[in-house]
Amino acid sequence: MIPEQRRDFIYRYVHEKNVASFNELAELMNVSHMTVRRDILALEEEGKVVLINGGIKLNNLLKLELPWREKAELNHDVKRKMGELAAMLIEPGQTIYLDAGTSIFEVAKAVAASNCFNLTVVTNDFSISHYLMDMPHITLYHTGGLVEKRNRSCLGKSAANFLSTINIDVAFISSSSWDLERGMSTPDEGKASVKEMVLQVSKRRVLVSDSSKFGKYAMFHICALSQLTDIICDTALPDDACQTLAAQNLKLHLVSTEREQNHA
Structure with a gap:
């Protein structure tokens, strides 16, 4: 997956689960932890997710709905x-x-x-x-x-x-x-x-x-x-x-x- 596809996947996944760990996201997408962290930082800058210990959760302040x-x-x-x-x-x-x-x-x-x-x-x-x-x-x-x-x-x-x-x-x-x-x-x-x-x-x-x-x-x-x-x-x-x-x-x-x- 290209970066945009990975970030869309992460955002959809956390929409459904509310929280997700770095480990499960890396395993699901078959990429390194470093790649997951870069994608998550981009999503955090957009205000879509919030970093928590060991993973992320959906930002309670909803800025964009899924298609x-x-x-x-x-x-x-x-x-x-x-x-x-x-x-x-x-x-x-x-x-x-x-x-x-x-x-x-x-x-x-x-x-x-x-x-x-x-x-x-x-x-x-x-x-x-x-x-x-x-x-x-x-x-x-x-x-x-x-x-x-x-x-x-x-x-x-x-x-x-x-x-x-x-x-x-x-x-x-x-x-x-x-x-x-x-x-x-x-x-x-x-x-x-x-x-x-x-x-x-x-x-x-x-x-x-x-x-x-x-x-x-x-x-x-x-x-x-x-x-x-x-x-x-x-x-x-x-x-x-x-x-x-x-x-x-x-x-x-x-x-x-x-x-x-x-x-x-």
Whole structure:
């Protein structure tokens, strides 16, 4: 692998595992420890990772999200279960919003496979709109707006303006960074304006995000978690976070992780 490929691999790997040692990275890529250290120093200078004793961890300050295709490969089993659970919250005849992202793509797949008819789906995600295009029981709207090629979606003022004209029954919202103190956030200002508008026009506001995204934060604040009505996550979410969220006026829905099933 050339340096850029190695650094992409390291960043993807630590996105999934949260921490990684120098030894395992050297072994996985079949390179020397010195090569791994050079790559890690470059990633640290970009603010993507933080050095710890014997290895690295993902920087809690999220500066750049992974591209759509790479995110789709991470925690897929959990995302599929979250999507199936999310689809159970929908009733026939409702207008729902499906945010951009690979977790919400699994919601779209579950919605398409359900017996929930006469749905209207609004989305800013091209992968979702393409998937739902031929579903006869779904009326489909795309927000339009500035095309963000990296994540196959539209964002910015134009997308937000379209959403301001819609009344949404249930919004399924994605986030790559959320925590108890800072709420939901994003490294992209254009995404923030879209999500903020969705929160304003939606009756039920559901965050769909696995536990690997919890504890992260980014530059642009979207909302406090108290502005949500539901959170769909997995059982690897820390116990203290579950207790705090349960004490707030929202519903916490958790799906089991693959690790738990293997130990069952």
